[in-house]
Amino acid sequence: MNARTPRGLLTGLLRAVRTYPRRSPLTLGYVVLLLTGHVWVGSLLAADRADALREHLSTNLDNLADHPVTALVGSALLYDGTLTEILTTGFGGTLITLGLGVCCCLAWTERRFGSLRAAAVFLGGHVLATLLTALVILLALRYGWYPESVRTASDYGISYGAQTVLALATLAVPRRARLPWAALVVGWPLSGDGEWPGPLPDFTTVGHLLAAALGFALAAAVAVTAARRRRAGASAPVPADR
Template identity: 75%
Template sequence: MNARSPRGLPARLLRAVLRYPRRSPLTLCYVALLVLGHVWVDGFLSADRADALRAYISTNLDNLHDHPLTALFGSALLYDGTLTDIASTGFVGTLITLGLGICCCLAWAEHRYGKLRATAVLLGGHIGATLITAVVILVALRHGWYPESVRQDSDYGISYGAQTCLAFATLALPRWARLPWAAFVLAWPLSGDGEWPGPLPDFTTVGHLLSAALGFALAGAAAALASRRRRADALAPADAHP
C-alpha cells in the first residue's frame, strides 16, 4: 500500500507522534509546562489566588512599569484558554494557538532551525509584540482612543508568541499555500467579537496583528539568509578552482 495514500495516513500520524519527543524536545517540555500550569491554576488554586496570579503576570501598562520581567516571562508560562470545553468558541482559540502555533509550528521551527532559534522566534514574538502594543496603547490613550482602564486590563498567555510561530511557519509550506496561510494568520484575530473603541481595534487584536507581522519578518529574514547561503555554496567551487 502506498504510504502517501489516505489509508496510510494513520501510520504516518503515528510515526510523527512517536518521533515528536526526539525531533522537538523543547517544544514538548514547554507544552507540558503550559498544561500543568493551566491545571494547577484552574484546578488547585482558589478562585481568589488564581485571579491574583493572573492579575500579577498580566502584561498591562501598570505591570510592565512595576515588574516588567515577571510580567513578560510569567505571562508566557500560563495558558489563557480552555482545554476541556470543546463546544465553546474559546476552544477554537486553543486549537489555533496551543495546537497549531505551539505544538505544530514551534515544533517545526525547533526541528528545522534548532532550539535557540525557535526560542528566539517564540520570545521575540511574545516580548516584541507586547512591548510594541504597549507603545500603541500609550499613543491611543494620549489621543483618547482607549479608555484609561486599559492600563489595568488583563493580558496574559502565549497567543502573541504562538501567532509569531504561525506566521514564521509560512516557510514550511509550498509556495502555492503561503498566501492562503498568511491570510488565515492575519484574519483569525479579526474574526472575534473584539470592539473598536476608536480608529484602532482592541489592543489584543493589535498585539496579534503585530506578532504576525514580526513572524512574517523573521520568516523573510530566514529565507533571505538561506538564499545567500545557497548562492555562496554555488559559487564556492568556482572560487576554489579558478
C-alpha cells in the same frame, strides 16, 4: 509507499508522534508545563489566589512599569484558553494557539532551527509584541482612542508567541499554500467579536497582528538568507581534478 495515500499519511503521522519527544523536547516540555499550570491555576488554586496571580502576571501598562520581567516571563507560562468547552469560539483559539501554534509550529521551529533558537523566536515574539503593543496603547491613550481602564486590563497568555511561530511556519507549507496560510494567521485575530473603541482595534488584536508581522519578517529574512547561500553555492568554482 506514496506519502500522499491514506496509509502513507497515517504512517507519517504515527512516525511524527513517535519521534516527537526526541525531535522537539523543548516544545513537549513547554506544553506539559502549560497544561500543568492551567490545571493548577484553574482547578487547584483557590479562586481569589488564582485571580491575584493572573492580575500580577498580566502584561498591562501598570505591571510593565512596576515588575516588567515577572509580568513578561510569567504571562508566557499561563495558558488563558479553554480545553473543555469545545463548542465555543474560545476553543477555536485553543486549537490555533496551543494546538497549531505551539504543538505544531513551535515543534517545527525547534526541529528546523534548534531548541535555543526556537525558544528565542517564541519568547522574542511574545516580549517584542507585548512591548510594541504597550507603545500603541500609550499612543492610543494620548489621543483618547482607548479608555483609561486599559492600563489595568488583563492580558496574559501564549498567543503572541504562538502567533510569531505561526507566521514563521509559512516557510514550512508548500508555496501554493503560503498565501492562504498567511491569510489565516492574519485573519483569525480579526475574526473575533472584539469591538473597535476608535480607529484601532482592541489592543489584543493589535498585539496579535504585531506578533504576526514579526514572524513574517523573520520568515522573509530566513528565505532571503537561504536564497543567497544557494546562489553563492551555485556560483562557487568547481575544483579541478588532479
